[in-house]
Amino acid sequence: MKSFIEYSSSSDFPIENLPYGVFTSHKNEQKHIGVAIGDWILDLNIISHLFSGPLLKDKQHVFKEQTLNSFMGLTKDHWTEARVTLQQLLDVSNPILQNDAALRQRAFVKQTESRMHVPADIGDYTDFYSSIHHATNVGIMFRSKENALMPNWKHLPVGYHGRCSSIVISGTPITRPQGQTLPVEGAEPHFGPCRLMDFELEMACFVGGPPTALGERVTAKQANDHIFGFVLMNDWSARDIQKWEYVPLGPFTSKNLGTTISPWIVTVEALRPFLIDNFPQEPQPFPYLKHDDKFNFDIKLEVDLISDKSPVVSTICRSNYRFLYWTVKQQLAQQTVTGCNLRPGDLLGSGTISGDTSDSYGSMLELSWKGTKPLRLKNGEERKFLQDGDTVVLRGYCVDESGLRIGFGKCEGKLSPAVPME
Numbered sequence: 001m002k003s004f005i006e007y008s009s010s011s012d013f014p015i016e017n018l019p020y021g022v023f024t025s026h027k028n029e030q031k032h033i034g035v036a037i038g039d040w041i042l043d044l045n046i047i048s049h050l051f052s053g054p055l056l057k058d059k060q061h062v063f064k065e066q067t068l069n070s071f072m073g074l075t076k077d078h079w080t081e082a083r084v085t086l087q088q089l090l091d092v093s094n095p096i097l098q099n100d101a102a103l104r105q106r107a108f109v110k111q112t113e114s115r116m117h118v119p120a121d122i123g124d125y126t127d128f129y130s131s132i133h134h135a136t137n138v139g140i141m142f143r144s145k146e147n148a149l150m151p152n153w154k155h156l157p158v159g160y161h162g163r164c165s166s167i168v169i170s171g172t173p174i175t176r177p178q179g180q181t182l183p184v185e186g187a188e189p190h191f192g193p194c195r196l197m198d199f200e201l202e203m204a205c206f207v208g209g210p211p212t213a214l215g216e217r218v219t220a221k222q223a224n225d226h227i228f229g230f231v232l233m234n235d236w237s238a239r240d241i242q243k244w245e246y247v248p249l250g251p252f253t254s255k256n257l258g259t260t261i262s263p264w265i266v267t268v269e270a271l272r273p274f275l276i277d278n279f280p281q282e283p284q285p286f287p288y289l290k291h292d293d294k295f296n297f298d299i300k301l302e303v304d305l306i307s308d309k310s311p312v313v314s315t316i317c318r319s320n321y322r323f324l325y326w327t328v329k330q331q332l333a334q335q336t337v338t339g340c341n342l343r344p345g346d347l348l349g350s351g352t353i354s355g356d357t358s359d360s361y362g363s364m365l366e367l368s369w370k371g372t373k374p375l376r377l378k379n380g381e382e383r384k385f386l387q388d389g390d391t392v393v394l395r396g397y398c399v400d401e402s403g404l405r406i407g408f409g410k411c412e413g414k415l416s417p418a419v420p421m422e
Helices: 058-062 078-088 101-107 133-144 220-226 239-244 268-274 328-335
Strands: 020-024 032-037 040-043 108-110 115-118 125-128 157-161 167-169 178-181 188-191 201-207 227-235 260-261 300-306 315-322 346-348 390-400 405-416
Touching: 020 040, 058 101, 078 268, 101 108, 125 328, 157 328, 201 300, 201 328, 220 227, 220 328, 227 268, 227 328, 227 390, 227 405, 260 405, 268 390, 268 405, 315 390, 328 346
Parallel strands: 125 346, 167 260
Antiparallel strands: 020 032, 020 115, 032 040, 040 108, 125 157, 178 188, 201 227, 201 346, 227 260, 300 315, 300 390, 390 405
């Protein structure tokens, strides 16, 4: 497969990828749906008439909307037909788009000349806690090695409902929050800026398929039709605020201050060549959580930290999606086991993805081991937690033996100082 659009072999967006996003540009101030190909965006609003297959010929309007929700709300077969159509249109042997100079001029936009937006109206957002290494590390820090995992952890995907209004696109600044903390155990609480600001290396799944009804369950075996695609996610965390507020109902203001996602949704089909064995689970999960097929992926994950005092980039974490104990199918089954209804555009966060070595931990909390082991950056600075002006960049990509790269772009955010209370 070869595209008539030229791109580097190191590009995240070859013709085998074709992730979906929403953008504006100097050509169109209104939001349009597009796919990334090399350094370009193919505007699906402009070429919607070319989706003429049996399933999409009467659904071309979904490509003219300002979010992906309607397209997400179609079936897996519709998504497959759209992918096949796009790959055919971009193939070097196909003249339809390649030889129509006027249409190409209108349909292609440089990514550098575009602005990306949150790709869907996210109605609901759930954040899980599915990395066994991360959960174990945190449990050791705050309880003990013998009681690292809570009794429920290996029986169900633990999660909580998050705040979707503060989910923002890569490049959006994040403000250090103010809140209540308990600096000294047994003393009175304190109000002020968060002092233990952290990132969380996560991935997230956008839910697709027709909405389910209230009371309807989706088992892990049925979940395939409801998984549209994946993005990178940084679920920023105010650790000191969280420690004081989370009992007994879990995170609240410590997690609603901002959640950054990457702009391009990479589909399951693009990731299929990188399927690997699921993480071994013991004890065996309940039947509604069981699925026999592989649904874990070899996605390499990296975190860069850049201080505003120096342009030197420090890669502080190298992890992998394969470290997740619970699969997305199991997360979705747990979300719906009580009859919770799904809607296209819902978002399921993985939880922090930490590996089994100290350089693969997906948060500052772990990398500095609760502040006891400061992290040294390449420019000589040290970090226990994030400082104002720090930029955090998440990257994710898959590479096969031939060098084919399927990437997610970047998920970037810069931490701004707290805004004083009046």
